Amino acid sequence: MTRTFVPxxxxxxxxxxxxxxxxxxxxxxxxxxGLQVAVxxxxxxxxxxxxxxxAKLAAALARAIDHRTEGLEVRRGPHGMRLVDLQGRFQNxxxxxxxxxxxxxxxxxxSLDELDSLFENEER
Amino acid sequence: MSCKVASLFVLLLALSAxxxxxxxTIAILNADGPNEGFNDPTPAAPVGGNPGTTVGQxxxxxxxxxxxxxxxxxxxxxxxxxQANFDPLFCDNASAVLGxxxxxxxxxxxxxxxxxxxxxxPNIWYHGALADKRAGAELNPGAPDITAQFNxxxxxxxxxxxxxxxxxxxxxxxxxxxxxxxxLHEFGHGLGFSQFANVxxxxxxxxxxxxxxxxxxxxxxxxxxxxxxxxxxxxxxxNDFRVVWQGTEVTDAAASLLNQGAATLRVNSxxxxxGFYPIGQAQFGAPLxxxxxxxxxxAAIDPADANGTSTLDACSPLTNPGVVNGKIALIDRGTCSxxxxxxxxQNAGAIGVVIADxxxxxxxxxxxxxxxxxxxxxxxxxxxxxASLRAALGSGVNVSxxxxxxxxxxxxxxDRVQLFAPDPVVSGSSISHFDTRATPNLLMEPILxxxxxxTVEIQDLTLEAMRDxxxxxxxxxxxxxNAIDPDDDNDGVADGSDCAPLLAGSFALPREVxxxxxxxxxxxxxxxxxxxxxxxxVHNVLRGALNQLxxxxxxxxxxxxxxxxxxxxxxxxxxxxxxxxxxxVRGSNDCGRGTYGAATSGTRVSSVCP
Numbered sequence: 001m002t003r004t005f006v007p008x009x010x011x012x013x014x015x016x017x018x019x020x021x022x023x024x025x026x027x028x029x030x031x032x033x034g035l036q037v038a039v040x041x042x043x044x045x046x047x048x049x050x051x052x053x054x055a056k057l058a059a060a061l062a063r064a065i066d067h068r069t070e071g072l073e074v075r076r077g078p079h080g081m082r083l084v085d086l087q088g089r090f091q092n093x094x095x096x097x098x099x100x101x102x103x104x105x106x107x108x109x110x111s112l113d114e115l116d117s118l119f120e121n122e123e124r
Numbered sequence: 125m126s127c128k129v130a131s132l133f134v135l136l137l138a139l140s141a142x143x144x145x146x147x148x149t150i151a152i153l154n155a156d157g158p159n160e161g162f163n164d165p166t167p168a169a170p171v172g173g174n175p176g177t178t179v180g181q182x183x184x185x186x187x188x189x190x191x192x193x194x195x196x197x198x199x200x201x202x203x204x205x206x207q208a209n210f211d212p213l214f215c216d217n218a219s220a221v222l223g224x225x226x227x228x229x230x231x232x233x234x235x236x237x238x239x240x241x242x243x244x245x246p247n248i249w250y251h252g253a254l255a256d257k258r259a260g261a262e263l264n265p266g267a268p269d270i271t272a273q274f275n276x277x278x279x280x281x282x283x284x285x286x287x288x289x290x291x292x293x294x295x296x297x298x299x300x301x302x303x304x305x306x307x308l309h310e311f312g313h314g315l316g317f318s319q320f321a322n323v324x325x326x327x328x329x330x331x332x333x334x335x336x337x338x339x340x341x342x343x344x345x346x347x348x349x350x351x352x353x354x355x356x357x358x359x360x361x362x363n364d365f366r367v368v369w370q371g372t373e374v375t376d377a378a379a380s381l382l383n384q385g386a387a388t389l390r391v392n393s394x395x396x397x398x399g400f401y402p403i404g405q406a407q408f409g410a411p412l413x414x415x416x417x418x419x420x421x422x423a424a425i426d427p428a429d430a431n432g433t434s435t436l437d438a439c440s441p442l443t444n445p446g447v448v449n450g451k452i453a454l455i456d457r458g459t460c461s462x463x464x465x466x467x468x469x470q471n472a473g474a475i476g477v478v479i480a481d482x483x484x485x486x487x488x489x490x491x492x493x494x495x496x497x498x499x500x501x502x503x504x505x506x507x508x509x510x511a512s513l514r515a516a517l518g519s520g521v522n523v524s525x526x527x528x529x530x531x532x533x534x535x536x537x538x539d540r541v542q543l544f545a546p547d548p549v550v551s552g553s554s555i556s557h558f559d560t561r562a563t564p565n566l567l568m569e570p571i572l573x574x575x576x577x578x579t580v581e582i583q584d585l586t587l588e589a590m591r592d593x594x595x596x597x598x599x600x601x602x603x604x605x606n607a608i609d610p611d612d613d614n615d616g617v618a619d620g621s622d623c624a625p626l627l628a629g630s631f632a633l634p635r636e637v638x639x640x641x642x643x644x645x646x647x648x649x650x651x652x653x654x655x656x657x658x659x660x661x662v663h664n665v666l667r668g669a670l671n672q673l674x675x676x677x678x679x680x681x682x683x684x685x686x687x688x689x690x691x692x693x694x695x696x697x698x699x700x701x702x703x704x705x706x707x708x709v710r711g712s713n714d715c716g717r718g719t720y721g722a723a724t725s726g727t728r729v730s731s732v733c734p
Contacts, residue, residue: 064224067322069329079236083229083264084249084330088271090320091226092313092556094306094572096284097219104287106222106301106572108309108557 064091065109147601148200148257150191150311152184153207153268161210161276162187172292182291183210183274183303189293190307190578194315197581198590200257201601206311207268210276215283222289222301223274225310230320231255231263232332238263240603244594248350249334251316254594260603270314272307295578305576309567312586316593317568318556319349323361323549326354335593340543340555341370343536349555361554362547364486364506365402368540369558371592374585378532379539381585383563386531387412389478389503392522397512400531404488404504408463408495416524417452417476417501423517424453424469424477432459439464442472449473452523454514457504458482463493466502476525477502480510486547487561501525506547534562541585544570558585599626615658623715629660634711634718637663649692653711653718661713662687664733666720667695670704675720676729683733687712 066089075083098104154162164180174189176182187208195204207228213221230249235242238261243250253269256262278301279288290297293304319336320329328334333350340349342360348370349357360367369375389401405412425435425444432439439460442448453469457479466477481488481504488504503525505513513521535541542559557570565573567586581587591597596605600614610618612625619625623632639651654661665685672678684707685693699705708720708730720729 064226067324069320069322069327072329074330077234077237077263079234081234081237081263082232082330084231085229085267086227086320086329090318090329091224091271092310092318093224094222094310095219096222096278096287096301098217098284098287104284104299104301106306108313108570108572 064088064093066090147599148195148198148204150195150204150206152187152191153205154184155207155209156180162208164210164276168291172290172294172296174291174293176291179291183289186289186291186293186303187307190304190311193304193308193578194311194580197587198257198315198595199598199601200253201260202253202256202262204253204256204270204315205268206270206272206314208272208274210274212277213273213275215275215277217282217285220278220284220287221275222278222306223272223310225270225272225307225314226318227251227253227314228268228271229264230329230334231259232330234259234263237261245335245338247332248338249320249329249332250594251314251318251335253314254316254335258594258603260601270311272310272314274303293578297574299574301572302574302576304578305567305572308578308580308586309572312568312580312590313556316590316595317586321349321357323554324358326352326357326361328354328357336556339369339371339374339589339592340367341540342367358549361545361549362486364545364547365400365542365559367543367545367555368536369543369589369592370540371589373588373591374541375539377585377588378535378541381564381583382532382534382539382541384529384532385414385527386533386535386561387503388526388528388531389505390416390524390526390528391513392418392524394516394519394521396519397516397521400528400537401505401509402487403525404490406462406466406491406493406502406504408491408493408502409466409498410501412501412503412525412527414527414529416526416528418522418524419450419452419475421454421478421513421517421521421523422447422451423514424448424455424465424472424474426468434458437465438468441468445472450475452476452478452525454478454480454510454517456480456482456510461493462491462502462504463495463498466498466500467495469502470498470500474500476500478510478513478523478525479504480514481505481507483507484547486545534559534566600628624658624713627660627714628658630658630714632657633715634661634713636719637709637711640707640709643692646696647692647694648707648709650709652691657711657715657718658713661711662689663691664688664710664712664717665693666708666710666730666733668706668730669699670706673706674729675706675708676731681730681732686734 072084077083092108095107095109096104156162159165162180162184166179168179168182174182174185176185229252231252232249233243233246234255238259240258240260242259252264277283279286289303290300291303295302320334337349342363343366344363345356387403387405389403391398424438424442426438426440426442428435429440434456436456437459438455450473453474455465455477469477484507486506488506491504530537532539542561543555544557544559545554558566558568560569560571562569565575567576567584599606599612602614606612612619613628615628615631617631624630634653634657637650637653641649643649667682667684668678669680672680684695710720711718
């Protein structure tokens with residue numbers, strides 16, 4: 001962190017203060033979710049990512065596509081109310097993929113399996 | 125420090141570019157750092173009704189525009205907060221992440237916490253914004269209801285170059301991804317259109333179900349998702365074609381929205397396997413039509429030879445043409461092409477073909493191939509359906525291949541809309557979207573089509589889905605649903621006596637305006653028509669020349685004030701010497717137009733004022 005941003009951070013904290021009804025909420029840290037696929041240089045087709053690429057993609061999307069229910073803490077409130085902070089999980093990710101026809105297709109996903117389904121496969 | 129890191133430090137400089145106009149206020153919380161995302165100072169020409177002059181302004185205006193569309197459709201007395209930012213996300217020239225969004229938290233069992241009744245069902249999660257609405261209170265103060273993150277690099281060199289978001293508000297996006305449509309979809313997930321079980325394992329968040337899952341009915345299991353075991357839920361997530369939305373709002377709307385006539389394999393008998401089956405259509409042979417191709421389903425038998433070791437694959441000429449002739453042949457997929465199989469069946473006299481897949485997976489894909497000599501129709505079914513049909517052949521299976529008008533595209537025969545449940549399971553896309561079979565295209569399908577409009581309530585089913593999960597209409601946001609609220613708009617006039625029961629500003633047709641007088645030579649005054657009609661009542665002032673009476677006959681008539689809230693007007697125009705003007709005033713509101721005066725019959729005599 002550079003000094004330039006320190007005062008800004010402090011200012012933000014001061015502005016936010018204690019939470020109160022109707023107050024603007026404090027943003028939470030976010031991950032840099034993202035995906036990447038490759039184009040086969042010979043065929044021009046989209047190719048499935050290599051295991052290494054796939055691992056990187058999984059890491060990049062780790063939180064947004066995380067549908068694990070473990071570790072999500074259920075808080076108790078008044079009158080038996082329960083509340084769970086999803087911690088950035090269960091997000092829906094919008095992806096654009098350029099097909100072999102040059103057109104770009106949009107799809108709402110949040111798993112690597114779904115990304116795989118965007119690739120064009122030969123009929124068996 | 126990168127822009128991404130900088131954006132973690134919140135600058136609460138701008139919440140929205142324009143005030144919300146809807147019945148629910150949805151605010152965009154700008155979580156970007158200086159000079160990035162919503163604060164990107166790069167100059168931009170106004171586009172498609174977006175008046176912003178920087179990239180950042182245009183992004184924020186588009187976000188608020190989408191939020192306002194949702195805000196106009198929903199009712200809540202608790203502000204909904206969407207924390208949003210733009211960051212550089214992974215991308216290249218083949219693909220890119222556009223963005224992500226979802227609910228930030230869930231709440232259950234919140235009855236008694238706020239002034240309103242709260243949750244309808246015990247031990248059921250509600251999306252945060254929905255829970256707030258039903259409680260009439262902010263249940264998680266200080267936290268955003270929805271989080272959203274979008275790609276700031278989209279369209280830049282190396283990141284789907286030239287394919288950046290269209291930031292206009294008019295949906296004239298051409299080949300570009302329309303940001304407003306994308307946001308409407310993603311906000312929909314965050315507001316209520318998503319479930320919170322892990323579809324890969326069936327495990328539920330916090331060991332309880334949610335309001336979305338309560339609407340998911342698996343026809344094969346005859347259970348809704350909230351009543352299933354984890355194993356059943358896991359299996360249901362890949363039960364393509366047979367997981368439907370059981371909420372009545374969506375079903376009722378689908379019955380008039382979605383197109384009739386879906387391609388299907390209809391099994392007519394025996395009852396043990398009767399019903400509609402999902403199919404993949406052949407790209408060769410006779411296309412399916414509304415005229416059914418009906419017949420007895422029989423197994424096609426061929427020799428186990430060099431063309432195929434199975435006797436059920438029809439890769440060689442059939443050995444039982446006497447059985448197949450005039451029937452519909454059931455053939456296993458594999459070894460040879462689809463066209464070879466169907467041609468062999470046709471040569472044996474088959475009138476149609478059903479090919480059973482040899483690998484798991486759904487929905488069944490189309491069958492490619494070219495053979496101009498094939499004239500019979502053929503379809504593919506998934507492996508498990510093929511196995512069920514083959515097992516029932518001994519009972520005499522009668523089937524029809526057709527485009528069935530008993531089915532709408534994307535529904536079952538009861539107009540219940542299918543959910544996206546492909547096999548293998550697709551986390552996120554699976555179940556939390558309508559099926560792609562729906563026609564016309566819907567906002568909440570996993571594929572965002574270019575023909576979608578900027579609406580959630582007209583020619584779409586998204587608002588109806590929100591109603592089914594608990595976003596009940598409540599015009600006066602008093603916590604009572606319009607259907608049971610005796611005064612929906614809380615204007616003091618019961619709905620039965622209110623000609624605009626959802627609009628607090630109007631409750632009766634304005635009566636004739638009284639007390640029209642000249643305060644001086646140019647100023648006209650009158651008594652307001654609002655009392656007895658509603659505070660939204662305005663006034664029309666019509667002027668004409670005395671020498672062109674009667675009203676409605678003269679070209680000189682001018683509408684001085686088409687919608688004047690006040691009770692006075694100054695007309696600086698003077699009549700010609702020896703001439704005079706007449707003036708008529710009437711009230712109008714959402715109930716209609718009053719009359720121009722006691723002397724009229726009440727019919728409209730001049731169309732100059734609207």
